[in-house]
Amino acid sequence: MTKTTHVFRPVESYNLHKTCDFGSFSRAKYSTDIYCGGAYKRVLQCKPESKLVSVSQPQPTHHNHIEITIEGEKSTESSIKHCITQISRMIGADQDPSGFYLMAESDSFLNPLVDKFFGLHIPQTASVFEGLVLAILGQQISTHVAGILRSLIVERYGSILSVGNETYHSFPSPQSLELAGVEELHANKFSRRKAEYLCEISALESKGTIHLENLRNLAIEDAVNMLTSLRGVGQWTAQWLLIRSLGYEDGFPSGDLALQKILGDYFNGGEIMSEREIMEFSARWRPYRSWVTTYIFAGLRCGVFSVASK
DNA sequence: GGCCAGGTTCGCT
């Protein structure tokens, strides 16, 4: 077992705590991503073995830097380098929100959000496949139920890595989900249709018919077309992936019910806006709509919006 | 018990 530590320096305003606190990292019990005591931990598949990667930010405000620790067997120079690159991307350490912040200064809706969440970057999933599985899994169900399903597949189909006295899970591979099969997923709280989507996509990826990681190299339009050609992936899911997996700064899931309600609340006299309406409205926030979406959802999670009604 | 939740597909007008 080897252990190495590295330092990484993101933009001055970067805040690891806010970033890890957001989205899927927030749940203390999300079984692949653990955020506890100021440290974010996650198992990554780095050839030839999987590694446990820990990230912390010793001084949140001054002399901004983050510390990355990598533990695992057979750590080669290149595998460590790969790990660092990947984890930096995942915690958004290489992002630059300055354009978004500048735009928000003269926007009375965004201003309070930026004020509250200043330093929050957009967390990225470890792989495009993982992002896609999580997005489909989370379609149309509450975040709470999504969390249950998430833990379920991770514990059941992810591989295990032991470090010290602790056991960690990795995210399930395409092969393992394909192997699980529709019937078994259906028997485990998934709707039959959702189970079909996941197995179909897992099979395509594991057989090499599609290469989801390649989406990073495509023009946005082509990436969206490829994604929505998959069964189970519509506009909402494709836009979600642009934001959370592909690092695109101008994604906007206009089909999102919560977004429609919130924007309707603020800009349409309390009446919910249609998908088409918020799409047109959102043009004012180009080309930073991924940031806008992320900050709105951060606000939603913290109870900034009172959308429970209507 | 009924309704809905950070959607998508399929079948009908």
Next chain:
DNA sequence: AGCGAACATGGC
């Protein structure tokens, strides 16, 4: 093109 139903589950 546009509309509505079905899909499974947990929470209020």
